[in-house]
Amino acid sequence: MTDAASVPTGTRGQRLTYLVKRLQMAERARMEEALRPLGVTLAQYTALSVLERRGGLSSAQLARRHFVTPQAMQQLVAAMERDGVVERRPDPDNRRILQVWLTPHGDATLARCHAAAGVVERRMLDALEPDQAEVFADALERCLAALASRDGIPPDGDA
Numbered sequence: 001m002t003d004a005a006s007v008p009t010g011t012r013g014q015r016l017t018y019l020v021k022r023l024q025m026a027e028r029a030r031m032e033e034a035l036r037p038l039g040v041t042l043a044q045y046t047a048l049s050v051l052e053r054r055g056g057l058s059s060a061q062l063a064r065r066h067f068v069t070p071q072a073m074q075q076l077v078a079a080m081e082r083d084g085v086v087e088r089r090p091d092p093d094n095r096r097i098l099q100v101w102l103t104p105h106g107d108a109t110l111a112r113c114h115a116a117a118g119v120v121e122r123r124m125l126d127a128l129e130p131d132q133a134e135v136f137a138d139a140l141e142r143c144l145a146a147l148a149s150r151d152g153i154p155p156d157g158d159a
Helices: 016-040 042-053 059-066 070-082 104-125 130-151
Strands: 085-089 097-104
Touching: 016 042, 016 104, 042 070, 042 097, 042 104, 059 070, 059 097, 070 085, 070 097, 097 104
Parallel strands: none
Antiparallel strands: 085 097
């Protein structure tokens, strides 16, 4: 699908990239609302989720996976450490590098965040039949992979 005229649009003629952005903005707003009572920002939830899958990252590695600057991640990690949801430990191979790990409090906080995120996700997917939701998820993964392959970034954000 390379011809501009053959690119599908929404029912109102909106480009798919515009619809994806609007969906992302609506999802972000709903997620912020859902996480606020838990005292967690969306940026913190994203970082905690990355650490759940891959603990022991440095702040710089976490920044790359989170698509923020190392300085911004350093501030985020410091705030999460103050809140007791992460801890930093020296890397056994290079003691100058501090690895970030979830704490037991972080695990419990993340479980509550996942539950809140699940409510938002179910609300969004209620507009689709179950088979449509599977097709949607597959299509998003394939689109991410297509764009990531050109950037040299794996589709799951792990660089």
